[in-house]
Amino acid sequence: MTMVAMTEGRAAQPPRVLVVLGMGGTIAGRAANAQDVVGYQAGVVPVADLLAGLVPPEGMRLEAEQVANVDSKDMTPALWQALLAAAWRHLQRPEVAALVITHGTDTLEETAWLLHAVLQPRRPVVLVGAMRPASAAAPDGPQNLADALTLAGDAVAQTAGGVWVTLAGRVFDARAVRKVHPARADAFGAGDGGPAAWVEAGRVRWLAQPAAVSPHPDQAARVQAVLTAQRWPRVEWISSHGGADGALVRALLRQRHAAVAGEDADAPLAGLVVAGTGNGSLHTELVAALADAEDQGVTVWVTTRCPEGEVIPGDGGRARRPFAVTDLPPAKARLALSLHLLWQQAALS
Incomplete structure (x- = not known):
């Protein structure tokens, strides 16, 4: 009886929001032909198009916002400020459960660490990219993005908050992650350590319980200093x-x-x-x-x-x-x- 009542209570509530912010990168790239996975233009496909056919986690609905559409090698402080401002704005909304950010892989580790250091989010922020463009015969972006949505809605991630990166089924925390290969689909590693979790068939398998984020006492002032x-x-x-x-x-x-x-x-x-x-x-x-x-x-x-x-x-x-x-x-x-x-x-x- 109690379990049924709780389920009915949750069902009556409006769905929580999962915001997907687009920054461009290979995941949004296009080439002249499907065989070309090197000579493509990054940052072409709108983020809303990348989400076509993907299903949000249960109890959530998707919102998409295009912050930028660039090759991540060209990231600048101004672009970082724009992303930080968008992320901070959405994280102030009580109905937002998590953020997913599509991003190029070249500077993804820098952006992930910057978001971690500045925002210290109590709700999960997941960065995702791809090593093959959207136009490739076998693009890795759609599955990576599906995994990112799964991770964003995961109960452990929801409890811990923080900034995460996922590619090729692996999950890394923002501090440890780094790009370790220029071309492989599994192009990211974590220095001495391995992944924090795996995304497998629509579920997240954590290798250890992540610690919950505890924001700095001056967090709001620190964010504003960076943004302004x-x-x-x-x-x-x-x-x-x-x-x-x-x-x-x-x-x-x-x-x-x-x-x-x-x-x-x-x-x-x-x-x-x-x-x-x-x-x-x-x-x-x-x-x-x-x-x-x-x-x-x-x-x-x-x-x-x-x-x-x-x-x-x-x-x-x-x-x-x-x-x-x-x-x-x-x-x-x-x-x-x-x-x-x-x-x-x-x-x-």
Whole structure:
């Protein structure tokens, strides 16, 4: 009796909304013929067309919004702001249960991490892409998008919230995910770890219970600082390597001086992320240039260029200057430092 009454009560309620935001990418790409899976144009097919024939999770209805339709290699802070604004707006709606974002794979890991860091959503936000265009003879986008809808409606994901990525039946969390192959359908990995879950035949199999998201106390102010900034602090990403003599750092410092003096229209250099060799070790000549940069007000973070693992705290070849170390991979560390500096400017922790 109780179970029937509860079921009837739920059925009487209006369906919750699953919003699908379109950003373009290969999943929305088209080529001249079905055999071409390389020479296509990304960001052509509208997101509403991608949803044709797909069924939302039980008790939900779909809404679609085209935020952009671009090749993700061309993502910019302005496009990220537009996506963040749309996502934040929909997450304020009490009837919205989850978001799905169709996105190109080239910078998907950056966008996923940015959404995670800024929005810290209590409801699931799922990013999905494809490695073959919509015009391919065997496109992977439709199944990937179907899996994303399944994940967005999953009870565990609904409880945990957070930002997730799914491709080829695998689910990754935003912090760990990275693109590891230029062409395979299963092009994403998670560094030392594997997927957080699998989507199999319309159900999600979690390998571990994900922790529920706990937003930052100043979350709303942090979001607004990101959305309203005319310019995000300029952070560049460089690598240590054989022959790294610091010339690139010195060139960036010259640009910084020119920008501060009003002689360069670009934003002045504010931070540097350095992908060190091995355990974050840096070429001796590069260390000297980075020390000069730090002395001139540039924030320096060091990570490793290795595809797996994190820098273990210690000397690491940095005896002349103990630069700050981050456990994020370079692409995400660059965004993290830009956000850190932006929130610092806004007097937010």
